[in-house]
Each structure stands twice: as structure tokens, then as C-alpha cells.
Amino acid sequence: MIAIIKKELKNYFFSPIGYVVIAIFLFIFSAVFYDSAINTGTTDLTSIFLFVAAYGGLMFMIPLLTMWSIAGERKSGTDQLIMTSPVSMLGVVMAKFISAVIFIIIPLIFTLMYFGILCHYQVPDIPTYLTSMLGFFLLSMTYIAFGILSSSITESPIIAGILTVAFIFAVTWLPEMISTLSGFSLMNPFLNFLMGKIDIAVTVMFITLAILFILITMIIMQRRKSVK
Amino acid sequence: MIEVKNITKKYGNFVAVDDISFTVKDGEIVGLLGPNGAGKSTTMNTITGFIEQTEGNVVINGYDTLKRPKRAKSQIGYMPEGVPLYDDLTIKEFVTYMAELKKVKRKGRKEKVQDMIKKTGLTEMQNKLIKNLSRGQKQRVSMAGALVGEPKVLILDEPTVGLDPKQITEIRSLIKELGKEHTVILSSHILSEVSQICDRVIIINKGKIVAEDTPENLENKVSSNNVLYVTVEDTENKIESIKEKITGIKEIKLIETNEDKTKKYMITGEKDEDLRKKIFTEFAKEGITIFEMKKPEATLEDAFMKIIGEGGKE
Incomplete structure (x- = not known):
């Protein structure tokens, strides 16, 4: 399993994907930072996290990270190499999931830079900054789990990517537009973290959703093994 | 030792492999022969645990592929059909990755990887990206990936397709040499190759075993x-x-x-x-x-055509 994680992480860095993902994050984060810190003069970083999560950031970052993970292997036939090596199915799926989760921490580390800049003027609220990061991380994790799931459904990475974009759109914007769907929003629970709270219920929900998606992925792959 | 016991694989109503049983002893090289779509790859995929059979068991060196999948898989080096590889890795990276996947211990891993690269004749180009290799070179990389970690059982699906005559001779002698210590199953549609390398031939047609014997006996049968x-x-x-x-x-x-x-x-x-x-x-x-x-020399081709023909009339 560690071998696969190593290989996946290497892959993110030796292909443009990883850099594009970090670039999208930094671009949006910087733009909003410029607006809020320089133009408005606030030391509030949390609204920037919200902006990245809601306005296109995650919607493109996560699909880019996950679309190739299983669909790509199946497309090139290299799934035969992994699935016939002494690694369990759970090991393979978890390796794909964990490597994307590890990768998403990198842009979060970059935000320390903005935090540092703000410190020069006035130290921002540290607990809120940390809970925002945690919330952003948990939300990303749930999205990644779905990304892996959609990547396991199809042999086409493009379709897997589109499915993930659709999912993130559905849990971010659909509840805003159609009020009866507001229960499906993952953005509202995420807001709690931006207010400086560690919401246990929401944390559990995000983790449960991620486990659910991973389990469905396992079922799909196991079924394919016996049907294929 | 590979024991295949009453394997059946169905896709919906289509029976791809129909109640196949055979045993491959240690140090034996067995060739799986059959026309396209006969069930060779399905049989091999079942042995490697890539797909699951509908019925039956596969036991590899005492480990059932369904009950002890990890143990069973760690016995096997598999070279899939069509040589799937990671284009963005170099040869060295790929073979190292395969070694890691197969849990080759860190100590001595480098040497083992280099050993395999040397055995397959890739030493000079080991830092080249796989996407820039020729078909024959890719074939050898795939072979190196299957061999690394010294698995006791080798499953080779069409190992010499797309190679030039010199490479074919090299790969054949490599397989023959490996057969001394490993148990090998290979599939091929080049009959002369099978008769040269294999100790025993299993001919499959329409998902069933239609003949199983040494290449010589099969030839004699039809002469x-x-x-x-x-x-x-x-x-x-x-x-x-x-x-x-x-x-x-x-x-x-x-x-x-x-x-x-x-x-x-x-x-x-x-x-x-x-x-x-x-x-x-x-x-x-x-x-x-x-x-x-x-006297006319009966070839495995004749045997094959005759046996397949008989099977077709049923």
C-alpha cells in the first residue's frame, strides 16, 4: 500500500496535475486575499477559505486529483499489475484515497504564507484560522472519497472528472438554488468551522460520508472482479 | 505447483471457461494454446486472481486464490496480455515499483531490480521513459516486472508477441532457463514456440480443454x-x-x-x-x-488444427 501511495504522490509531482491543482488554489486564494486584506483591510482569512471551497476552487482541484486514480489504471490496463500484486482491494483503494488526501494538505501549508503576511500588521485569530483549515481539509477529504468512487465507475478519466464536478456542484450550489434540497448542502455544515468551532457532528458526518464512498468503491470493484 | 480445479467462468449466459481442471507441477513449463477467444486469458486472469471464477478453485503452492488471496498472489509473477505499463516512469522506476508492490525487502531491493534489468537486457536504457521504448523493449520491461521478487510461479500471457526474431530467441531461452526453477504457464498462438519451450501443452477451445499432452505426443497422434x-x-x-x-x-x-x-x-x-x-x-x-x-512430418500445427477441428464439429 505504501508503494502505491509513494507512486501516486510522485505522479502528482512529475506530471502537471499536481502543479495545476496548487496553482488553482493559490490563484483564487491570492486574488481573494488581495481583495480582503489590501482593499478591505481585514485580517480575516476564513472568508477566503469559503471562497476557495465554494467558488470553483475545490470543484476543479478535486476532480483533477482523483479522476485518473482508478479510471486511468483501467484505461491503460495497469490495474492488472496492481490487482494481481499481493495488495488487498482495500489497500489499493485506500492508497489512492490517502495519496490525494496527503496532497491536498500541501496548498493548506501554503496558506501559512498569507498568515505570515497578516501577522506583520495584526495577528489574525489563530483558532479560527486552524478550524477553517480543518474544515477545508475534511470537506476536501469527503470530495476526494467521492472522486475515487466516480473514478472507479468508469474507464474514462474525463467522465470520472465530470461526475465529481457535478457532485461538488450539487452539494454546494443546488441547495442554494432549490431550498427543498438544503439538507444536502455540505457547504452549510462547513461554515461552522469558519466560525471557529470544531463541530463534532459535522466532523463525524464528513468522515462517515468518506467511508461510505470508499465502501461503495470497494463494492463496485469487487463486483467488477466477479462479473468481468 | 498450480492446481486448477473445475474452473467455470460465466459472463451472464456466456460461458467463457467451462469446467477446466489441470495441474502444473513445480519446475514445469506448460503452454496454453487455443484460438482467439478460447478462454486462455480468462483462465490466466483467474489464476492470477485478477478476476474471480464463477465456480471452482485455484490453489497456488497450497494457497487458495479466494481464501488466501495475498499469499497466493505473492507466489505469482504475471505478465499480462498487451503489456500494460506506466508510460511516465523510467524502466528502473517501474521495476522498482513492481518490486515494492511485491514487498521485496528494502535491503537488497536495488540489487534485485538491477539483476532483473540485466537479465532482460535493459541495463543501458534503464533511465529511459517507458513511453519512448519500442514494443520489444516494453515487452522486456513487462517481463522484468513479472520476474522481480523471484516469484515461484510465472504466468506469461503471449510473452513473445511483437518481438523481432532475435529478441524472440532471447526471451525463449530466458523462459526455458526460468523454467528450471519456476513453474511457468504461458499462452501463445505460435505453435512452434510452444513445442520448443513447453514440457506440456494444454489446448483450449470454446472454454474447454480439448487436449493435454507433451508436444511430441500431440504431433505423433496426428502423424x-x-x-x-x-x-x-x-x-x-x-x-x-x-x-x-x-x-x-x-x-x-x-x-x-x-x-x-x-x-x-x-x-x-x-x-x-x-x-x-x-x-x-x-x-x-x-x-x-x-x-x-x-514421411510427412506432423507438426503441432497439424495436431492443433485437427484437434480444434474435431472440437468444432461437436
């Missing part, structure tokens, strides 16, 4: 004793009258006339009797000079 080819110089066309003079000849058929005016005939005997002695003396009496006389 007929009562057919002879003779090339003669016979200017006066006396061969027409020969048929009456030798008892036991059923038919003499002209096959071709060569440029030097010699003629090639096929002589069929009535019974399974060696006619060569009679023909030699009678032809000499009649003044027909024999340039060449030989």
Missing part, C-alpha cells in the same frame, strides 16, 4: 504412417504402372513438377504399413531414380 512423399526422375512416366506392381498402394498422386523435370508424388498406402523398402526396390527395377523419399 499418419501410410503417406509418403517421393521425388523421382521418371522420363518415361513408368510410375503409372507401378501401382499394380506393389501391393498395398492405394493412390499415387502427382503433387508438383520441378524445374529439373523431377516430379514429386504423394503415395498413399492402403494399410498402416511402411512401404519404403518395396518402393525403393521396385522403382530401381523400373529405372525410376529416387531423388528424395520422406
Whole structure:
């Protein structure tokens, strides 16, 4: 399993994907930072996290990270190499999931830079900054789990990517537009973290959703093994 | 040792593999033969645990592929059909990755990887990206990936497809050498290759085993004793009258006339009797000079066609 994680992480860095993902994050984060810190003069970083999560950031970052993970292997036939090596199915799926989760921490580390800049003027609220990061991380994790799931459904990475974009759109914007769907929003629970709270219920929900998606992925792959 | 017990694989109503059983002993090289779509790859995929059989068991060195999948898989080196590889890795990275996947211990891993790269003749290009390699080189990389970690069992799906003759000879001798210590199953549609490398051949057609024997025995099964080819110089066309003079000849058929005016005939005997002695003396009496006389050599091709043909008539 560690071998696969190593290989996946290497892959993110030796292909443009990883850099594009970090670039999208930094671009949006910087733009909003410029607006809020320089133009408005606030030391509030949390609204920037919200902006990245809601306005296109995650919607493109996560699909880019996950679309190739299983669909790509199946497309090139290299799934035969992994699935016939002494690694369990759970090991393979978890390796794909964990490597994307590890990768998403990198842009979060970059935000320390903005935090540092703000410190020069006035130290921002540290607990809120940390809970925002945690919330952003948990939300990303749930999205990644779905990304892996959609990547396991199809042999086409493009379709897997589109499915993930659709999912993130559905849990971010659909509840805003159609009020009866507001229960499906993952953005509202995420807001709690931006207010400086560690919401246990929401944390559990995000983790449960991620486990659910991973389990469905396992079922799909196991079924394919016996049907294929 | 590989034990395949009553494997059946169904895709919906289509039966791809139908109740196949066979055993491969340690150190044996077995060839899986069959026309396209016969179930060779399905059988191999089941043995490697890539797909699951509908019924039956596969036991590899005592480990059932369904009950102890990790243990069973760690016995196997698999070279899939169509050599799937990671284009963005170099040869060295790929073989190292395969070694890690197979849990080769960190200590000595580098040496083992280098050893395999050397064995497959890739040492000089080991830092090249796989996407820039030729088909033959990719084939060897795939082979190196299957061999690293010294698995006891090797499953090779069409190992020599797309190689040039020199590489084919190299890979064949490599497989033969590996067969001394490993248990090998390989599939191929090149029959001469199978007869050269394999100790035993299993012919599969329409998901069933239709024959299982050594290449020699399979060839002997189809070779007929009562057919002879003779090339003669016979200017006066006396061969027409020969048929009456030798008892036991059923038919003499002209096959071709060569440029030097010699003629090639096929002589069929009535019974399974060696006619060569009679023909030699009678032809000499009649003044027909024999340039060449030989029994037809039955090849595995003939055996294959005959067996598959029989299977098809059912």
C-alpha cells in the first residue's frame, strides 16, 4: 500500500496535475486575499477559505486529483499489475484515497504564507484560522472519497472528472438554488468551522460520508472482479 | 505447483471457461494454446486472481486464490496480455515499483531490480521513459516486472508477441532457463514456440480443454504412417504402372513438377504399413531414380488444427 501511495504522490509531482491543482488554489486564494486584506483591510482569512471551497476552487482541484486514480489504471490496463500484486482491494483503494488526501494538505501549508503576511500588521485569530483549515481539509477529504468512487465507475478519466464536478456542484450550489434540497448542502455544515468551532457532528458526518464512498468503491470493484 | 480445479467462468449466459481442471507441477513449463477467444486469458486472469471464477478453485503452492488471496498472489509473477505499463516512469522506476508492490525487502531491493534489468537486457536504457521504448523493449520491461521478487510461479500471457526474431530467441531461452526453477504457464498462438519451450501443452477451445499432452505426443497422434512423399526422375512416366506392381498402394498422386523435370508424388498406402523398402526396390527395377523419399512430418500445427477441428464439429 505504501508503494502505491509513494507512486501516486510522485505522479502528482512529475506530471502537471499536481502543479495545476496548487496553482488553482493559490490563484483564487491570492486574488481573494488581495481583495480582503489590501482593499478591505481585514485580517480575516476564513472568508477566503469559503471562497476557495465554494467558488470553483475545490470543484476543479478535486476532480483533477482523483479522476485518473482508478479510471486511468483501467484505461491503460495497469490495474492488472496492481490487482494481481499481493495488495488487498482495500489497500489499493485506500492508497489512492490517502495519496490525494496527503496532497491536498500541501496548498493548506501554503496558506501559512498569507498568515505570515497578516501577522506583520495584526495577528489574525489563530483558532479560527486552524478550524477553517480543518474544515477545508475534511470537506476536501469527503470530495476526494467521492472522486475515487466516480473514478472507479468508469474507464474514462474525463467522465470520472465530470461526475465529481457535478457532485461538488450539487452539494454546494443546488441547495442554494432549490431550498427543498438544503439538507444536502455540505457547504452549510462547513461554515461552522469558519466560525471557529470544531463541530463534532459535522466532523463525524464528513468522515462517515468518506467511508461510505470508499465502501461503495470497494463494492463496485469487487463486483467488477466477479462479473468481468 | 498450480492446481486448477473445475474452473467455470460465466459472463451472464456466456460461458467463457467451462469446467477446466489441470495441474502444473513445480519446475514445469506448460503452454496454453487455443484460438482467439478460447478462454486462455480468462483462465490466466483467474489464476492470477485478477478476476474471480464463477465456480471452482485455484490453489497456488497450497494457497487458495479466494481464501488466501495475498499469499497466493505473492507466489505469482504475471505478465499480462498487451503489456500494460506506466508510460511516465523510467524502466528502473517501474521495476522498482513492481518490486515494492511485491514487498521485496528494502535491503537488497536495488540489487534485485538491477539483476532483473540485466537479465532482460535493459541495463543501458534503464533511465529511459517507458513511453519512448519500442514494443520489444516494453515487452522486456513487462517481463522484468513479472520476474522481480523471484516469484515461484510465472504466468506469461503471449510473452513473445511483437518481438523481432532475435529478441524472440532471447526471451525463449530466458523462459526455458526460468523454467528450471519456476513453474511457468504461458499462452501463445505460435505453435512452434510452444513445442520448443513447453514440457506440456494444454489446448483450449470454446472454454474447454480439448487436449493435454507433451508436444511430441500431440504431433505423433496426428502423424499418419501410410503417406509418403517421393521425388523421382521418371522420363518415361513408368510410375503409372507401378501401382499394380506393389501391393498395398492405394493412390499415387502427382503433387508438383520441378524445374529439373523431377516430379514429386504423394503415395498413399492402403494399410498402416511402411512401404519404403518395396518402393525403393521396385522403382530401381523400373529405372525410376529416387531423388528424395520422406514421411510427412506432423507438426503441432497439424495436431492443433485437427484437434480444434474435431472440437468444432461437436
